Amino acid sequence: MSADGRKGGGRDADVVVVGAGAAGLWAAAACARAGRDVLLLEKTPRAGTKVLASGGTRCNLTTTLGPDEAARLFGTKGERFLRGAFRGLPPVAVRGHFEALGVATVDAPLDKVFPASQRAVDVRDALLRDAREAGARVRYDAPVADVRREGDAWCVELAGDANRVDGGGEVVRAPRALLCPGGMSYPRTGTTGDGYAWLERLGCELIDPVPALAPLSSDAPWVHDLSGIAVQDAVCTLFDASGAKLGARERPVLFTHRGLSGPGAMDLSVHVARAHAAAVKRGAVPPAMRLSIDLVPTVDREALRARLIEAGRVPGRPRLARALGGELPRRLIDAACAQAGVPSNPPAADIGKADRHALVEALKGLDVPIDGTLGFDFAEVTAGGLALHEVSPATMELRAHAGLHVFGELLDLDGPIGGLNFQSAFATAELAARAAAR
Numbered sequence: 001m002s003a004d005g006r007k008g009g010g011r012d013a014d015v016v017v018v019g020a021g022a023a024g025l026w027a028a029a030a031c032a033r034a035g036r037d038v039l040l041l042e043k044t045p046r047a048g049t050k051v052l053a054s055g056g057t058r059c060n061l062t063t064t065l066g067p068d069e070a071a072r073l074f075g076t077k078g079e080r081f082l083r084g085a086f087r088g089l090p091p092v093a094v095r096g097h098f099e100a101l102g103v104a105t106v107d108a109p110l111d112k113v114f115p116a117s118q119r120a121v122d123v124r125d126a127l128l129r130d131a132r133e134a135g136a137r138v139r140y141d142a143p144v145a146d147v148r149r150e151g152d153a154w155c156v157e158l159a160g161d162a163n164r165v166d167g168g169g170e171v172v173r174a175p176r177a178l179l180c181p182g183g184m185s186y187p188r189t190g191t192t193g194d195g196y197a198w199l200e201r202l203g204c205e206l207i208d209p210v211p212a213l214a215p216l217s218s219d220a221p222w223v224h225d226l227s228g229i230a231v232q233d234a235v236c237t238l239f240d241a242s243g244a245k246l247g248a249r250e251r252p253v254l255f256t257h258r259g260l261s262g263p264g265a266m267d268l269s270v271h272v273a274r275a276h277a278a279a280v281k282r283g284a285v286p287p288a289m290r291l292s293i294d295l296v297p298t299v300d301r302e303a304l305r306a307r308l309i310e311a312g313r314v315p316g317r318p319r320l321a322r323a324l325g326g327e328l329p330r331r332l333i334d335a336a337c338a339q340a341g342v343p344s345n346p347p348a349a350d351i352g353k354a355d356r357h358a359l360v361e362a363l364k365g366l367d368v369p370i371d372g373t374l375g376f377d378f379a380e381v382t383a384g385g386l387a388l389h390e391v392s393p394a395t396m397e398l399r400a401h402a403g404l405h406v407f408g409e410l411l412d413l414d415g416p417i418g419g420l421n422f423q424s425a426f427a428t429a430e431l432a433a434r435a436a437a438r
């Protein structure tokens with residue numbers, strides 16, 4: 001140590017990691033295990049706040065999908081960037097890592113993996129314990145304000161100290177800096193997009209951040225009236241005002257008092273957010289959109305038509321709800337009838353050809369008008385962030401800034417619901433840590 005308390009060469013650590021979230025905890029543990037002196041700086045008084053909140057406090061920590069299938073869910077650019085990371089640390093290895101840390105895991109529907117305890121706190125505690133036991137030092141209440149290069153060191157400056165005469169903050173120096181302060185979703189947890197400004201000052205290209213995995217808002221009162229109704233088997237398709245298809249997802253959807261939630265709606269929300277952000281930038285009115293919900297995805301139009309005709313011939317005059325098998329909630333059937341312009345739950349025998357056609361169309365595509373998302377406050381992740389071409393996909397090191405690695409949600413990466421975003425945080429953290437420890 002030098003006289004000012006620094007280690008040899010004017011450094012405070014071999015590696016400084018900014019942000020003790022999913023990615024930072026993983027990277028700090030991996031670097032420290034490889035023998036590096038690691039200092040992990042966290043803005044808030046605790047680590048892994050989003051891990052604690054994740055999966056409805058159960059933490060969907062990864063997926064049962066294989067690495068290539070999982071990477072494909074991040075879109076063309078994301079897939080190209082993540083393929084190597086996911087092959088290097090496949091979902092099955094993330095699972096194995098947690099099992100080795102004492103967190104047994106279980107499969108769940110829709111390709112999800114949860115801790116067997118169903119407790120997110122077990123995942124967070126395991127990550128933190130792993131980092132500490134490997135020797136990483138964790139410093140809380142240490143909000144980073146800037147990151148810059150001075151000589152051969154990365155200088156990580158903490159927010160200004162009111163007690164200092166110059167108002168400046170303490171500076172931590174290290175030859176390698178790992179930046180993973182997250183995006184700007186759920187800002188109340190501490191992620192307020194701080195990293196974007198540091199990267200901008202370093203001359204890096206940023207893709208405008210927009211909320212992703214957010215509930216959708218609708219101003220239609222009939223939608224609010226269906227609040228609480230979930231459609232487990234639904235295919236959701238998002239269309240813009242011109243009728244162009246923006247995306248589709250076969251996932252459950254939930255009606256809420258503000259619009260739509262559930263994975264079917266949230267997975268598509270990024271398209272709504274992007275279109276709205278683009279309109280705001282142009283000073284234009286945000287575009288109208290609609291989410292079309294196929295309420296009976298396992299029955300095609302022809303078979304549905306045949307079923308209604310057949311029900312019309314059955315003695316006892318069964319009504320529409322019974323003809324459909326009695327599984328769809330009545331209020332939802334009424335909404336489809338209203339969209340089709342037919343009376344509520346009519347006897348099947350009374351449904352004429354034109355009405356039958358309109359009903360089949362409404363059941364195969366109940367149109368919910370969408371006017372936006374609930375924004376960053378309710379978004380599970382941030383789409384946009386550091387442009388991927390700035391980063392080496394093998395090491396997460398910035399191409400223009402040797403020794404500086406960026407990973408996790410700060411990157412322009414966002415996957416759908418299902419453990420994919422933790423998978424991305426862990427896999428990119430692993431590559432950054434391996435490179436930084438070399």
Ligand SMILES: Cc1cc2nc3c(=O)[nH]c(=O)nc-3n(C[C@H](O)[C@H](O)[C@H](O)COP(=O)(O)OP(=O)(O)OC[C@H]3O[C@@H](n4cnc5c(N)ncnc54)[C@H](O)[C@@H]3O)c2cc1C
Nearest residue numbers: 019021022023043054055060144182190408409419421422
């Ligand atoms: C409600 C909710 C539920 C979710 N559920 C799931 C799920 O079940 N499965 C899944 O895969 N994904 C889920 N996600 C997404 C997942 O939480 C993120 O993808 C993941 O946490 C990103 O990891 P990260 O380490 O990059 O960022 P974060 O986990 O956000 O960590 C960033 C850390 O950096 C700290 N920080 C920020 N600024 C500074 C600064 N200036 N100085 C120092 N530290 C700073 C923050 O306080 C935070 O601790 C969920 C998200 C939310 C909000």
